[in-house]
Amino acid sequence: MCEANRKDIIIMCRCEDITADEVRAYIEQGVTDLEQLKRLLRVGMGPCQGRTCTPLIVNELARATGQPVKEIPLTVFRQPITPVKLGVLAGGTDHE
Amino acid sequence: MNRTADYVIIGGGVIGCSIAYNLAKKGTKNIVLIEKKYLTSGATGRCGAGIRMQFGTETNCLLAKNSIEMFEHLEEELAYQGSIEFKQGGYLLLAYTEKMVEQFHKNLGVQHKLGIPSRWVTPEEAKEIVPHLNTQGLLGATFCGKDGHCNPFKTTDAYAKAAQRLGVEIITYAEVIRLLANDGKITGVETSRGVIETPAVILCAGSYSRDLAATIGIELPLTPERHQILVTEPVEMMQGPMVMSFYHGLYCQQVPHGSFVMGLGDPNEPKEYNQNGSWQFLHEMAAKVTFILPPLANLRVIRQWAGLYDLTPDRQQILGSVPGIEGFHLAAGFSGHGFMIAPMTGKLMAEHILGEQTSLPISMFDFTRFARGELYVEPSVV
Numbered sequence: 519m520c521e522a523n524r525k526d527i528i529i530m531c532r533c534e535d536i537t538a539d540e541v542r543a544y545i546e547q548g549v550t551d552l553e554q555l556k557r558l559l560r561v562g563m564g565p566c567q568g569r570t571c572t573p574l575i576v577n578e579l580a581r582a583t584g585q586p587v588k589e590i591p592l593t594v595f596r597q598p599i600t601p602v603k604l605g606v607l608a609g610g611t612d613h614e
Numbered sequence: 615m616n617r618t619a620d621y622v623i624i625g626g627g628v629i630g631c632s633i634a635y636n637l638a639k640k641g642t643k644n645i646v647l648i649e650k651k652y653l654t655s656g657a658t659g660r661c662g663a664g665i666r667m668q669f670g671t672e673t674n675c676l677l678a679k680n681s682i683e684m685f686e687h688l689e690e691e692l693a694y695q696g697s698i699e700f701k702q703g704g705y706l707l708l709a710y711t712e713k714m715v716e717q718f719h720k721n722l723g724v725q726h727k728l729g730i731p732s733r734w735v736t737p738e739e740a741k742e743i744v745p746h747l748n749t750q751g752l753l754g755a756t757f758c759g760k761d762g763h764c765n766p767f768k769t770t771d772a773y774a775k776a777a778q779r780l781g782v783e784i785i786t787y788a789e790v791i792r793l794l795a796n797d798g799k800i801t802g803v804e805t806s807r808g809v810i811e812t813p814a815v816i817l818c819a820g821s822y823s824r825d826l827a828a829t830i831g832i833e834l835p836l837t838p839e840r841h842q843i844l845v846t847e848p849v850e851m852m853q854g855p856m857v858m859s860f861y862h863g864l865y866c867q868q869v870p871h872g873s874f875v876m877g878l879g880d881p882n883e884p885k886e887y888n889q890n891g892s893w894q895f896l897h898e899m900a901a902k903v904t905f906i907l908p909p910l911a912n913l914r915v916i917r918q919w920a921g922l923y924d925l926t927p928d929r930q931q932i933l934g935s936v937p938g939i940e941g942f943h944l945a946a947g948f949s950g951h952g953f954m955i956a957p958m959t960g961k962l963m964a965e966h967i968l969g970e971q972t973s974l975p976i977s978m979f980d981f982t983r984f985a986r987g988e989l990y991v992e993p994s995v996v
Contacts, residue, residue: 551786553652557659557767560871565847565916596917597891601847605911607900 530578531571533564541575545582552579556593565601568593618811619783620644621967622803624790624826625819626651627658628766628953629945631773631784632960633816633967635692638780640964645782646812647774648805650789650822654770657820658953660889660921662843662865662877664856665954666705666761667730670721670993674930675728676974677955677962684957685764693779694772698765699870703854705761706735706743707994708906709753710861717993718756725758732758744857746909761856763869766953773960790819792829793942800941814941816967821887821924823946832936835984836947837885838922841877842895846913848872853907862902863996866910874913876903879950879996885925891918923950928989933959933979934966943967944981950995 528538536559544555552575555561561575562568572592580587621637623630626649634647649655665685667678684691685700709715718734725732735757737749743757774784785807793815794802802811817823821838828834848871856867866876878899896918904911926932926947936942945963952959958974965972978990 551652553655557654558771563917565914567917596919597893598896598915598918601914601916602896603912603914604846604900604904607896607915608904608911 530574531559531561531564533566533570534560536561536571538578541578545578550579550583552576552591552593562593567595616808616810619646620812621646621814621816622810622812623647623816623818624803625649625656625817625823626653626770626774626784626786627656627818627820628654628770628773628956629658629818629948629959630816631770631777632956633818633945633963634782634784635773635777635780636960636964637967638777638782640968642968643781645777646810647777647782647784648788648790648803649784649786652786653774653784654767656822657921657924657948658766658770660843660919661766661950661953662867662875663763663766663869663953664705664761664865664867665764666758666856668705668707668721668725668732668756668758668761668994670717670724671930671990672724672728673975673978674951674955674992675725675730677958679728679730680958680974681955682760688769688772688957692772692776694768694775696768696772698768698772700762700764701870702760702762703856703867704743704757704759706740706855706857707756708740708857708859708861709755710751710859712753714860715753718754721994722756730758731760732756743855744853744907746852746907747857748906748908757855763856763867769953769956790826793826795830795939795942798938798940800939814943814967816943816945816963818945820946821922823924823944830939830942832939832942834932834944834946834981835927837925838887839883839885839925840888840920841879841883841923841950842891842899842918842920843875843877844896844899844915844918846874846910847916849913857907858996859906860994860996862906864899864902864906865996866903866907873916874910877996878902887922889920889922891920925949927984928991929995930990930992931955931959931979932981933963933976934981936981949992
């Protein structure tokens with residue numbers, strides 16, 4: 519979580535408010551699998567579904583593991599692509 | 615990777631990790647846990663994250679009650695550096711038919727004998743517990759305040775880390791291809807990264823346990839069945855308990871993070887290894903949940919996913935060993951309620967594997983019950 523007036527804090531996942539330091543701490547512990555980082559830290563679980571944080575974290579993982587960025591496996595992008603209200607979805611069944 | 619181990623646990627879900635921890639805690643050495651992808655990649659990480667004592671059979675009530683008592687102290691027990699997000703907001707089980715009312719009263723009788731603090735509530739009392747509940751058509755409900763939620767990823771991580779500290783080796787991204795047996799004895803497992811020779815295998819690979827058991831000619835009556843879930847954006851806390859309706863096949867809970875997690879069982883679901891979400895689910899889930907809990911219509915769905923129940927014919931887990939094959943132990947077929955009974959299951963399986971007297975009887979969960987036709991049906995599952 520972010521303290522006020524701290525300019526050295528880098529937010530990596532802005533939906534879930536996860537900092538670069540938190541991500542790096544997990545990577546240092548040996549969690550170098552994006553799937554695991556997502557489940558333990560909630561990175562990419564917010565409304566943007568990782569559109570912002572995934573490329574940033576993949577860079578961190580590439581740096582930490584020495585692998586090229588293109589070889590870092592991504593997590594599954596799940597539907598809906600953009601958040602939709604339950605009320606809207608509930609109204610959808612009769613409009614076939 | 616050719617090597618040996620005293621025990622090989624197949625499956626890195628909460629059950630496998632709990633068994634690994636409990637075996638190691640008893641001083642057992644040289645345990646290897648193999649997971650084909652990452653920890654919680656199967657049913658554990660896809661489950662609805664609810665935990666409850668309100669079951670219909672005495673043994674499930676006991677397994678669940680003991681497990682919840684263990685969840686209460688799990689962070690300390692496992693010395694976890696973090697939170698397993700345990701929440702006891704209760705479970706409110708809704709009754710819409712006379713038959714359900716009758717069954718729920720029967721269940722309460724079983725639960726009260728075992729000291730489970732569940733109770734019958736009228737529709738008015740149910741509305742006091744969940745103020746935004748639509749009581750239309752509702753005949754009553756049962757409520758147990760000790761039930762609630764726990765984070766499956768964190769819980770599994772806690773068990774895995776504690777097991778590793780006790781010497782358990784966890785190998786991820788290694789798939790067991792087949793079991794090896796000779797002369798009525800387990801001799802090892804063949805994995806995508808080589809053979810591990812071992813006299814004991816503990817199979818807890820969810821639905822995939824069926825395929826692995828088949829490699830040594832054992833037919834497990836397990837069928838995979840897809841169940842779907844969605845999660846909403848987080849909002850301020852507004853709903854304490856899990857609301858569950860067997861009539862609608864639905865459950866819905868606000869987790870400590872603030873988001874609502876909800877799922878639906880579809881009786882017409884084909885029995886196959888399909889883990890993809892469908893748009894039909896979104897519509898059906900939305901229609902049903904906004905009827906029971908109308909204000910949720912304003913919440914946005916962020917994500918949906920699916921996972922597999924490993925269903926047995928009586929919707930009860932298979933715990934124990936396979937007769938005729940020495941060293942072959944099973945903990946599978948949890949039929950959708952494995953996560954919530956994982957703490958006690960791990961303890962019981964460790965006791966059973968080491969030949970000790972188990973803290974609770976597990977013989978009714980034996981694999982041979984299907985051949986004998988002695989099904990042991992749990993009435994209260996979605």
